[in-house]
Amino acid sequence: MALGTSRRAVLKASVAAMAAATMTKLAWAKQDGRKILKIAVQDFRPVFEPMHPQSAANVAYRVDESIFDGLLRLDYLGDFGVKPALASSIDQADETTYIVKLRPDVKFHDGTTLTAEDVAFSYGPERLLGDKAPGRQMKDRFLSSLKSAEPIDDLTVRLKTSEPDPVFQKRLATWGGQVISKRAYLAAGSFDNWARAPIGTGPFRVAEVKDKDHVLLKAHDEYWGGKPSLAEVRFILVSELSARVAGLLAGDFDLITDVTPDQIATISKAPGFKVLGGESAVLRNVNLDMAHNPVLRDVNLRRAMSLAIDRDAITKSLWGEKVSVPLGEQLKYFGDLYDPSRTSPAYDPAKARELLAKSAYKGERIPYRMLSGYYTNELAEAQILVAMWQQVGINVEIEIKENWDQVYQQPGTGLNNDTCQMIYPDPLSVLWRCYGDASSYQAEEKAWSNQEFNELGKRLQSSTDTAERKKVASRMLDIFETEDPPAIVLHTMTNLYGVRSGINWNPYPVANMDLRPNNISIGE
Template sequence: MTNRILLALGAVLLGTTALAAAELTVATQNMSSFVDPGRDHSNVGSQNYVNAFDPLIEKDYSQAGAVFSPGLATEWEQTSPTTMEVTLREGVLFHDGTEMTAEDVVFSFHRIIDELTPEYKSIKTQFFTNFEKVEALDTYRVRFTTINPEPLFETLLNAQQGYIVPKAYIMGLTGDAETAEIADFEAFALAPVGTGPYRITRFQPGENLVYERFADYYGDEAPLERFEMRRISEMATRLTALANGEVDIITNVPPDQLATIENNPNLKVEGAVTPLFHVVIYNAMHPKLEDKRIRQALSLAIDRDLLNQALWLGEAVVPSTHTYPQYGELYMPELETFTYNPERARELLAEAGYDGTPIRFDTDAVYYTNGLLAAQAIKEMWAAVGVEMDLNVTNSWGEPSALESRNWSNPMYFADPAGSYGTMWAPGGARIGNTWQPNEAYVEMWERFRYSTDVETRKAAYAEIMEYVADEMPVLPLYQPYESYGLRQSVEWKPLPGHIPYVLDFRAGSIALAD
């Protein structure tokens, strides 16, 4: 199998030209162990895909709102509340030289809809649970059919998890070329092929990714001949590599290191508020936290504005509820779901009969920027209302049943509450049944929100959901972090507000290198 994977990746390299000056090296804090847009929904993975793969429907990433445009599809029409018909762009080539057709689109979605691997089953639950089938009408036309009315067709056909991959290439990687096997998808994740402006020419899992310009890309030519994403986990080492000219961009720069970069005339800082919440989650199914008054008290004890000032120099955004500006008409900052009230926290702890038993809080030392510092500050805030935190610094989260509380993140995977709050906390979401089990009324609220095609109905239902969350308190969003990047002065690049978190977009119009 290994030889076939190497041969497949080698085929992608055919026609690679000599490297020109337009090259770039990015030092990232983390690096994925696989590359497959349809099975990935991680913060680390999101940096990998936009340059090598394409969605059916594109959008203007320079703005937060959803302004859709043709991608691999040139036209689309929602012919009923449950049906979308799409016309594909002709002549689009995958990086292995084969043409993209309707069969590839059907395959890309049905590997997820049909749950061909456990990872695809998870993606279906969080993204495409409403999709019933995808059919090829002819070589360049596809019909999508959903179970319930679908208000998010365009949004979902723009999502990373719906990027199109090559059917024949994947099925030919291992075993029977006429059958899609788990081994095929595992092989693809090590030798990925897409339709994007760059092709992946080397992948060392957990270490580095190399991209080179794809000369046969259907759209605007890639501005770089070649770029590499290289894992350098230690911040000090990334900073030294940037200062020495070994790399051109570094990711995940904490606020206390910004001055070091800004004081170097060869370097600069770019950054943006990220469409992602750092959150605290509580295991409502654990005996220590099954009384919702204790969960409410722990949240009321946390001064999120103080965390923002101390850790992010006031540049992060502290939310009143679980909402983002990218939601457009469904952006609802007027909701007051999460507040700071230490006096009420003490009252609730007394009412619940809290006996002083320590509550464990798990955190990784480096995975989240400022994650450990936030946990240490929260420990002091809990202590101020009479709760002892057992701070557990670990890189292994253990069994869900043993979890008491921990930091986590809720990224915006697509621009709708279903694409952030919903992926974690909707019925069937990642946390449901692991740390929280809402009631049947909640399920009804969610379905009314998720499948209504009327904006006002969706807003009213989401307000009810947030009221329920305020009472149940399974999660507390702390803030949207302000994520900073260090750059060489010769690099013109910045994160774009229309992307999901941590995307490194080096497509035409997104990056330029000074002569």
Template structure:
């Protein structure tokens, strides 16, 4: 039943709407934009705009979508997810086997080369996992991998992973976290240099990185899957949405993600553009931060905030319906989703709970941090939430952060009362629940000692039904404790050049190898 629901909600919808508009992009250089001039060579370059730079080009360090989406064009994983269904698919791995509760074997592909000519083998796979486990590397993935005790090289094409505790979700961790590094290169040039000039087995090789400006890559013609159709790939960093939109409509940029809903028409009405949409596996939420010594450490105050935020109004009034409402910590696209009770919008109940907690609503002044342009209409959502809380008397000061600074404040526990964040791809319960509701997880905004013990207990359950039931119970408890205000499963909107063959993925990856020009 869960699987069918996943398949139903994960399908992608591409909207191809166009109308003639005078003065739009391409009027003066139509052949270079749309490629319809039969005398011009077929386009083989691609420019993708992002709102922020990658934090690093080194794999297995930064838990950050903007970083990950770029470097996955340079590095390959052992295991990936299918872009349409989210199912696990082999990449550098040939197959995998769960031997027992503490042992996994992974068979690797042969004949694959890194960009520098080195062979991919079991030593490289082991090195990449050990890199995450080594505290000296300060990987933000490490908290997810601490139960890995040892990685053994069995042969040049096989590794064995030994865990200190039962680790039934290891394949999820491999698929979502792990990219393969070339050991000899990192040891030769050092971590700092490898983080600036990366070497992987991926479809694209490093060319040039200008901090806060662009990252340029070129096709790796010896790529094991075959030569990429896109020969030149550039990621260009344009923080302001209006500037990204202008660059796109002028033909400087071919693709970008997260169109605000109020700008969809300006793209669909352009003669050379289209909008692609997919119900992604990303969730958006309002964190009620109990790491901060303030009123939100009180469960009744958090419950009051849940009753005071009208999610339906936000979804319909600000996002124009582009999203699927959530009532708990997991979206319906998640394999471990269970239906949870909805708080609903109840102003009087919110006021009553605040008084029970010893607060007059008018006495409360809270801070709400939000990124600007990272998620669809994120700043507008934050302002709308502030207005809704003002209706019951609470004053909310909205703090807008640059994306990198926003993440750093969360990791350093510098956030105050509330913050806007998304999480994904979120296909299984553990990757969300463990990483957002435990003390050591870098992006957690809520911690409860008893719940954490239960999270770690359920993590180790190999029995499928017991594991599902355990995470079901945790979802209910997190709702009861008002750990968040759940918002919605994000609907991803992409601006796409009309003649670019592009299908959005449910896991949000931007894989240039999968694209080509008509």
């Protein structure tokens, strides 16, 4: 707790020190008469192929959103409905067949024109469908039902699924549904070469990448959605929040990500600045690696760890009540599949001690690996959790690591931090995508597996009966939360951005940053 207080004091001091600079109007960087947007981020990935394993992360979603389009788009700022994008229409011919008509005269970043051949290749065996295709692992996670894609004519594509898929069009509208250039992919020579400089149809193209420093995107002026309002977008790596805040107020950056709630007032009160965003459709979890740490296999210990956490105290002290404690691993956006009858995870330290007494746990040290600031409030929250666990007799020790490889390196794993972003409004995009049999948690880390959970997940993704799907999702939540928990859900997250006042932009409730010309403009 002391460290959290100290950090806030340092941040306030940094803000105060920069206040004088904000009294002078800051000049905008420009090119060809348009603004250059400089965004300070806590991290980014130096690969931009959506189906590359390194791209399945919130820090990748925010950048790649500007590089690619899909056949469809999800209306994150409205009703979360599916809207046309590269497809002008999509018709379902039968329960497993979709006929897609493409928008004409769409240009890729290299000036070539989008055709049905590009769409078929994007979803085809060389990139996704083949057993040894480089994107197969991600395909199984994001487009699991996709079976084939074939061109009918230059602007028509037939897509087939292996089974009825209740969310197939939502999949096409979100992550994994991006369309790429067949010609550019084949010319790249290798998947890794391609991933660093891919060609899409989005409003910006990758112009320069310097790992651990910055990503430069330049405007794609032939963008089918209109000429971008920005000349360039620069994502600049600034790991420390205090440095991002200071740089924003000094005019080094125009927008900063991952602002903590305790900085809203200080940024907003500085002349010429504001904070955008709010609670997000992202769940914050602590994952439990019971496959490699035998201590965590005791379900009574796992249940006790959850019961020892006062989530309301955390959301008030660290988050200023800008986040909420969900009713389990689900979000209100799920509509008919949301179950309001479920309860939030309980806080009951007495019950936690009782379960510990029934368990085989004898006070063994449980490592808690993390990066110090990848997630908002990450270290401060971890320190609070460790203190709460200690109060009931659970010995957890924090281990700060330099990168994710070190976090997952064997031996010595135990707990690690995670978030689960809602890709589209359905339990498949949260509970199943993040913890199902194709998830990184099961398929890569091999930290947990539950046969019934996996069998139910298969039913959830193939049934088109809403009542049955809701029943299946409820049973999966029972397993996840109580019977065999692979993780501990804490609360939702925030997407808060510090922004110069001249920026008119509508942030999504997810990590993706939409910088298309219809969603961002900049005044003087």
